[in-house]
Structure formats: structure tokens, C-alpha cells
Amino acid sequence: MRKRIRPLIPITQPFTLLCFILLLFHSCDQSTQRPIAEINNEVITLNSYINKYKDFLQQTSLQDNLANRYTLLHSLIDEVLIIDYMYRTHSEHNSIYNRQKQRIYDQLLLNEYYDFTIEPQMEASNQELRTFFVWSKTTLHVRHLFAKDFSGIRHIQDNLENGKTWEDCAAMSFKDSLLKSNGGDLGWIRMGDMDPAFESAAFQLEDMQISSPIKTQYGYSIIQVLEKVKDGFLTEQEFQLEKDWLQLMAAQYKKMPAIRDFTDMMVQEMEIDFNENDLNEFFSAIIANKESKNIYSNRPLLSFKNGHYWTAKQTYEKLDNLSSRQFKRIQDIDNLTNILKGLAVREKMLLQAEELRLSTSTSFTESLERQYHNYLVHQCLENLFDHNTQTYHDPDLKQSIYKTFRDGLAEHASISIDSSVVKNFILPLGEGS
Numbered sequence: 001m002r003k004r005i006r007p008l009i010p011i012t013q014p015f016t017l018l019c020f021i022l023l024l025f026h027s028c029d030q031s032t033q034r035p036i037a038e039i040n041n042e043v044i045t046l047n048s049y050i051n052k053y054k055d056f057l058q059q060t061s062l063q064d065n066l067a068n069r070y071t072l073l074h075s076l077i078d079e080v081l082i083i084d085y086m087y088r089t090h091s092e093h094n095s096i097y098n099r100q101k102q103r104i105y106d107q108l109l110l111n112e113y114y115d116f117t118i119e120p121q122m123e124a125s126n127q128e129l130r131t132f133f134v135w136s137k138t139t140l141h142v143r144h145l146f147a148k149d150f151s152g153i154r155h156i157q158d159n160l161e162n163g164k165t166w167e168d169c170a171a172m173s174f175k176d177s178l179l180k181s182n183g184g185d186l187g188w189i190r191m192g193d194m195d196p197a198f199e200s201a202a203f204q205l206e207d208m209q210i211s212s213p214i215k216t217q218y219g220y221s222i223i224q225v226l227e228k229v230k231d232g233f234l235t236e237q238e239f240q241l242e243k244d245w246l247q248l249m250a251a252q253y254k255k256m257p258a259i260r261d262f263t264d265m266m267v268q269e270m271e272i273d274f275n276e277n278d279l280n281e282f283f284s285a286i287i288a289n290k291e292s293k294n295i296y297s298n299r300p301l302l303s304f305k306n307g308h309y310w311t312a313k314q315t316y317e318k319l320d321n322l323s324s325r326q327f328k329r330i331q332d333i334d335n336l337t338n339i340l341k342g343l344a345v346r347e348k349m350l351l352q353a354e355e356l357r358l359s360t361s362t363s364f365t366e367s368l369e370r371q372y373h374n375y376l377v378h379q380c381l382e383n384l385f386d387h388n389t390q391t392y393h394d395p396d397l398k399q400s401i402y403k404t405f406r407d408g409l410a411e412h413a414s415i416s417i418d419s420s421v422v423k424n425f426i427l428p429l430g431e432g433s
Helices: 014-023 046-060 066-089 095-117 126-136 150-161 166-173 177-182 196-203 236-241 243-270 276-288 312-320 333-355 362-386 395-411 419-424
Strands: 002-005 035-039 042-045 138-147 185-189 220-230 300-303 309-311 415-418
Touching (some): 035 046, 035 066, 042 066, 046 066, 066 362, 126 138, 126 236, 138 150, 150 166, 166 177, 276 333, 362 395, 415 419
Antiparallel strands (some): 035 042, 300 309
């Protein structure tokens, strides 16, 4: 039996639905398979629903029952309504949303490019897997010194080499009071606890040995292993049983160094040259956050081996596309030049990815749509609740505001649910039980 509803069927736990919308931003597949629900011209097929329902049960640790089936279904219907609302009222006319969609597109394309160019390097040899196996059975007591940039860590390294104690260097390295006072002691770590680049360096050190500066996703560290404890009883059977997991860990360990080496190679090939005087003036202007001819100048600010160049104006436009978090990293000339090199490499990678037609696959299009829809739903809910700061302290008010908004969307929509499909579909054995 198919029943039409306007507005939606009442939910027994309405606030739970809102939470699930926040957690489960999945776009609805279009398919010729039997629909479980239709919202205007959008169809939620049984196949796509079941896949999301299995994920839903796994994430929430709930059991399969009719109430939970309807809870997820209504959250997916609400999502379709919200996305349709955002397309009608915001996204096509809002440059911020369009810019975010371009960022999502570029990041997905870069991921495809990395997979195409670097993924083949991720396969580990048998000997490498055996090394990772030993590491996985080893525990390290480590401490480190930290700086956000290379010039900072080189200064710390110079202090160490010139006789400053590790404890004194740590006191200057950290803002965290504990690390500042305990010499940067991280305690005992195992494989998977820290950044892969950090661990890869640490596991190769002997007791009391100190590393050279190591670049991680957070900055730069100098590492010292205070003590190393190994499991002395390792068997071939155990190695074979853990081989798949070891391959995944090896890929994580190898990925960032491979990306970094590939990026450094591209920077060298591009031969980027900076106009130092104009760059200093440009840096001063953007740090002071003031309008300046040094920002909008059409003089070349950096040039490339192939004869192309970026003017100050072009450079400022490229920096303007950075997130606020990325822009805040520009604290000195070194930061600025590294970020500009990164933007130049990124631009070249995107161009090569387009030439390779890496954005033409169905999976790429679906990922772009799904992530952009996630963003639209998130923005809609943020806008809805930001008008009333009390909602962050009053769940009932939050639910009331959301319900009013949702019912208003449903009132003007054509919504139907095939209740017989909801009640009668069968999950594969072992799932949702």
C-alpha cells in the first residue's frame, strides 16, 4: 500500500531524527529499482535505502525494527527537502556556496590525481611488511620538541647542538603546560598512536638516539626515544594473519612522504622565482590587512620556468580562496613563500588531472554531489539555529524550531512512502540483528 502524506508522518522521537540528519548527510541515488519513497521528482530506491540503513544501524548500534526504519527514512526525506530548499533559495545565487562547491571539486580531483600518480608507490614489499610487523610489536617511550615551521625547528636544533638542555628547549617549544614542564614527554606509544611520519622516524631510532627534524601534518618535531620494548616472540603464522592490516598501515606510512617527495619534485621542475622586494611589500600589506597598491599591482610577483608569472593582484586572488585557517598560517615570509609554492603545485596538479580526465567518472560525480549536499544541509541547519543562540542551550527549543521549518517545507512538497516496502524488506542475515 502506498500512502501520501502532507506533512510528514509524526515521528515518535523527533529530536533523534534531527541528530541523525546532522550525522547522516547522504545524497539519494537515482535508480530504476523499486522506490521506497518519492519526494517531488526525487526517488529514494530500496537498494540505496538499505545500504544507508545498514550504515545507520552500525553507526548507532541500534537494532532493526519498524521504528528505526521510519526514523532513517524520514531523515532522508528531510534531507531531500532541505537540499531542494537550498537550491531554490540560496546556492545558485550565493558566491560563498559556489566557491565551496569549487573547493570540494578541486579536493576530490586532487585525491583522484594522488591515487593515479602516487597510489602505485603505496604497495609495500615483503621485507617492508616484516619491518612493520616488528614495529607493531614494539612499544616506545618518546619525547619530542616541536615547532610549527622549519625555521623554528632549525632554531631549536641549533640550540640543542650548542649545548642547551633538552628540558630548556622543551620549555620554549610548547604552549601546553604539561609538555612544557615534562620535556615534551609523550609517554609510551604504539603503532597507530601518532602521525605516520612521526612514528616512522621514531621506530627507526635506537634508545636515547635523537632524530633530525621530522615534518608531520602538524609541523616539525625532533624526536628522542628514551626506551624501546620489543615483543621477542614473533611467529610466521602471526605475520601471515596480520598481513592485510600491515599493508594498510604501510600505505599510511608511505603516503605522506611520497606526496611530499612528489610535491618537492614538482616545485623544483617549475623553478619558481620570487621578486623579493615586491614580495616583502606584498606580505606587509596582507598582514596589516589594508588596501594597498602592492596588493593590486600588475607587476610579476613570482615567475615560472615556462615563462608564466603571477602578478601581485593574481596572487592575492589566489590567497583569497584559502580558508581562514589556512590564511592564518601566513605569519612570515617563509610561510608565505611555502604557501605560494603549494598553490602553484596545486594548480599544476589540477590542470594535469583535468588533462587526464579524472573528473569524468560516475563515482567522481556522485562524490561531488554527495559532499556538496552534505555542505548545503549543514549550512541550512547552521543558518536555522544561528538566528537564536538559545538553541545551543535548549534542546526543546532547537527541536521546535526545526520541526516548524521542516513541516513548512513538507507542506509545499509532494511526498509519498511505500509503507509495504518499509515493513517487508529483508536485511541480509547477520545485519541489524
